[in-house]
Amino acid sequence: xxxxxxVPVREQxxxxxxxxxxxxxxxxxxxxxxxxxxxxxxxxxxxxMKGCPVSINxxxxxxxxxxxNFEEAYHIISESSALPAVCGRVCPQESxxxxxxVRGIKGEAVSIGKLERLVADWAREHGFVPAAPEKxxxxxxxxxxSGPAGITVAIKLALAGYKVTIFEERSKIGGMLQYGxxxxxLSKSVIDxxxxxxxxxxxxxxxxxxxxxxxxxxxxxxxxxxxxFVGTGVWRPKAIGIKGESLGNVYFGIDYLRRPEAHQLGxxxxxxxxxxxxxxxxxxxxxxxxxxxxxxxxxxxxxxSSHEVSYTKLEGADFVFGKAIESINEAGPMFKTSIFDxxxxxxxxxxxxxxVEADSIIICVSQAPKNKLVxxxxxxxxxxxxxxxxxxxxxxxxxxxxxxxxxxxxxxxxVHAVEEAKRAAEGMIRYMEREENE
Numbered sequence: 414x415x416x417x418x419x420v421p422v423r424e425q426x427x428x429x430x431x432x433x434x435x436x437x438x439x440x441x442x443x444x445x446x447x448x449x450x451x452x453x454x455x456x457x458x459x460x461x462m463k464g465c466p467v468s469i470n471x472x473x474x475x476x477x478x479x480x481x482n483f484e485e486a487y488h489i490i491s492e493s494s495a496l497p498a499v500c501g502r503v504c505p506q507e508s509x510x511x512x513x514x515v516r517g518i519k520g521e522a523v524s525i526g527k528l529e530r531l532v533a534d535w536a537r538e539h540g541f542v543p544a545a546p547e548k549x550x551x552x553x554x555x556x557x558x559s560g561p562a563g564i565t566v567a568i569k570l571a572l573a574g575y576k577v578t579i580f581e582e583r584s585k586i587g588g589m590l591q592y593g594x595x596x597x598x599l600s601k602s603v604i605d606x607x608x609x610x611x612x613x614x615x616x617x618x619x620x621x622x623x624x625x626x627x628x629x630x631x632x633x634x635x636x637x638x639x640x641x642f643v644g645t646g647v648w649r650p651k652a653i654g655i656k657g658e659s660l661g662n663v664y665f666g667i668d669y670l671r672r673p674e675a676h677q678l679g680x681x682x683x684x685x686x687x688x689x690x691x692x693x694x695x696x697x698x699x700x701x702x703x704x705x706x707x708x709x710x711x712x713x714x715x716x717x718s719s720h721e722v723s724y725t726k727l728e729g730a731d732f733v734f735g736k737a738i739e740s741i742n743e744a745g746p747m748f749k750t751s752i753f754d755x756x757x758x759x760x761x762x763x764x765x766x767x768x769v770e771a772d773s774i775i776i777c778v779s780q781a782p783k784n785k786l787v788x789x790x791x792x793x794x795x796x797x798x799x800x801x802x803x804x805x806x807x808x809x810x811x812x813x814x815x816x817x818x819x820x821x822x823x824x825x826x827x828v829h830a831v832e833e834a835k836r837a838a839e840g841m842i843r844y845m846e847r848e849e850n851e
Contacts, residue, residue: 501530560588562818625785657741679772806840
């Protein structure tokens with residue numbers, strides 16, 4: 414495509430500043446995919462599978478790519494993952510499947526994520542969509558939230574013959590995929606692809622509908638839904654609890670990512686935190702006019718994936734360690750300087766405070782679930798952090814209500830939400846079958 418910088422196939426990182434989606438989320442063409450698949454050793458005791466939360470048969474799908482049998486490769490992946498086009502783009506493969514690849518011990522791991530993306534994109538281009546069952550079993554299921562967990566449960570239950578309705582609080586589906594991951598990491602067209610897929614399976618989507626307001630969970634059972642799935646994620650930003658947090662130039666990362674164009678950040682931006690949300694915030698701020706973006710951490714640990722850190726540095730953001738935010742004033746954040754022991758553990762702080770000038774401060778420390786469902790549903794219990802309690806079948810403390818994803822685990826990766834949602838769908842089917850037999 415004209416005007417884009419193509420990264421060499423063997424490179425781990427781009428060597429130029431990436432300025433748009435295509436440069437960062439590049440993928441293989443078929444020839445490159447076959448060449449990369451040929452590097453796989455097809456290990457009998459495949460360590461890569463142990464690093465995959467959804468247990469994709471990685472050697473098997475790569476073997477099919479090597480033989481240019483992309484259709485069969487897609488079927489193999491689809492047996493384990495409902496969102497390969499997403500996971501192939503945004504999952505931290507370097508700490509999961511690729512991180513366990515034997516090839517990576519003395520060299521470069523096989524690029525499993527890019528192969529997964531190629532196969533998913535090939536399937537879309539060639540019209541491969543799971544066929545809807547010829548007839549449903551007549552049972553209705555409600556899915557609250559259309560993030561990765563909600564989409565996974567909806568697709569799996571629709572394929573099993575259930576009539577599924579998704580209730581989405583916002584106007585578009587996707588949850589964190591739509592409103593929390595920037596376009597340069599995940600094109601919205603990928604999410605639109607799954608929306609079309611769900612519609613073809615007969616799944617109804619009811620947007621702009623909040624369960625826990627005019628409609629509550631008990632209303633869903635009243636109206637004939639046999640079970641309910643909750644996949645509402647973690648959308649309430651966690652405050653630090655410091656003076657100045659309510660000033661007009663202070664924002665929370667998850668709120669900023671939802672509509673970055675609505676914020677006037679100025680030229681100097683301070684980002685508090687070094688997780689994946691912080692990386693997305695920093696890169697987005699640079700794309701929206703910020704000249705200097707600096708990320709601050711109390712310790713020396715970065716919780717974001719190594720690839721996201723590499724891209725964030727590449728695009729011009731600075732990283733400062735050993736700075737614990739103490740307060741915020743009109744000039745910017747005020748930091749305490751950390752004192753470390755020989756193991757790089759924070760053991761105290763210097764007395765002198767460090768004033769940093771910044772036009773805007775964006776806090777990216779953590780998120781928690783909203784509590785509308787809990788406040789309107791007597792039997793729904795949570796942990797101290799507000800996360801829903803579930804059993805081994807992913808059922809909550811409310812009979813017939815299941816949950817998975819971030820609303821249960823806390824903020825985590827897309828593939829972990831998919832893995833738990835698979836278990837939730839299986840638990841829901843067992844529950845509804847048991848209810849029918851009884």
